[in-house]
Amino acid sequence: MDFPWTTGAATGVGSLPYDDRDEAARIVLGELPDLPHLPELPNRGAVASMVARTAALLIDLHVDLQPSGWRLIEREGADERRARSALAADLDALEIAGHGLTGPVKVQVCGPSTLAASLEKMRGDRAVSDHGARRDLAESLAEGVRTHVADVRRRLPGTQVLLQLDEPSLPAVLAGSIPTISGYGRLRPVEAHEAESLLALVVQAADVPVVVHSCAPDVPVSLLRRAGATAVSVDPSVLGGPVLDELAAAVDEGLAVWPGVVPSTRPATPPTERELAQRIVGLWRRLDQDPAMTAARTVVTPACGLARADAGWAREAYALASSTARAFADMAVG
DSSP, rough: OOOOTTTTBBOOOOOOOOOHHHHHHHHHHHHOSSSOOOOOGGGGGGGHHHHHHHHHSSSSSSSEEEEEEEESSOOOOHHHHHHHHHHHHHHHHHHHHTOOOOEEEEEEEHHHHHHHHEEEEEESGGGGGOOOOHHHHHHHHHHHHHHHHHHHHSSSSTTTEEEEEOOTHHHHHHHTTTBOOOOBOOOOOOOOHHHHHHHHHHHHHHOOOEEEOOOOOOOOOHHHHHTTTEEEEGGGGOHHHHHHHHHHHHTTTTTTEEEEOOSSSSSSOOHHHHHHHHHHHHHHHHHTTHHHHGGGBBBBBEOOOOOSSSSHHHHHHHHHHHHHHHHHHHHHHH
């Protein structure tokens, strides 16, 4: 299978600890030249959060910000307009910094299950608690993603767009461990076949390679593969035996793996690129794969987003991801 990134590529999960979107775009493009991404800057406030910028893409559904979080409402309000404006400004910054850019570029949005678990209904509990609300959200998100991808293509015409769907809440949705609004109970689990169907709806609408990111130890790899994901972005250090078995089977079917091996916050003793590359070699061997045969389907990332990192480490982490990717490619191929 041909992948849109080059061997030895690295990228970020999405979030960064900066307030200046122009600086963030320059850092991403400078440190991650093989696979840059649209920066997310949640420190700029609630309207710049992952949930807000995804909700800003919804078609014919609207949200506003409540003390408890984002809630679905009947018509557009000021909070939604601010979220949409913040996302447009982030895209403007990437477009300016990336003028003439060629090759792959990645954008990130919440996946349908995580979005439904994050938004409240107009009346009642979270949207994920209602079958109709889950379907309406996924359909609206699918159309919004289609429009978003087209906008990025227009802004950066020399690039190939990749879509990352962030699904940190998907395992909890499947397990029935999402808390109610009151906090005194748990919502019923969503059946795996429905969650897969909703994810596939968004993947198909995007019509670009899709990577699904989750830092959870029980990421449902088989479901993601069946839904059409090209790659999964995971933290190998938290994965247990059953998930590794699923991952090995999915890799045999052509799935790419983006190992998050770079620490998301500054460690007391930062690892070297060679140490991290050896961890990736170890992961592929645990999956019964020859590292030399998997270099083309490997993209190195931090373990998770960098919103909680200090500004200096965020830049160092990206540089370390890039050097680790090259070191792994040298080990695997050379």
